[in-house]
Amino acid sequence: MSTITDEQAEDIQEAREILVNMLRSVEEHGPYSAEATCTFLRQAILCLPRFSETFCSSCSKALGPGNSGASHCGDHK
Numbered sequence: 001m002s003t004i005t006d007e008q009a010e011d012i013q014e015a016r017e018i019l020v021n022m023l024r025s026v027e028e029h030g031p032y033s034a035e036a037t038c039t040f041l042r043q044a045i046l047c048l049p050r051f052s053e054t055f056c057s058s059c060s061k062a063l064g065p066g067n068s069g070a071s072h073c074g075d076h077k
């Protein structure tokens, strides 16, 4: 089963807000410079989990979305 932590849910929400704010601003004021656009997109990407599913290398249990899996069973549960 794939679940995300409250912290990850907040990060995803934050990424969404960055993108929505950017979209609104572009609609209202026109496009940003390439540099500013990249800065906004990087901020949003950094808020998102890197992998859609992570695993424990010891027992192969699926641990849900995250930036890395667990090496030992003590690291999850």
Ligand SMILES: [Zn+2]
Binding pocket: 056, 057, 058, 059, 060, 061, 072, 073, 074, 076
């Ligand atoms: Zn494990």
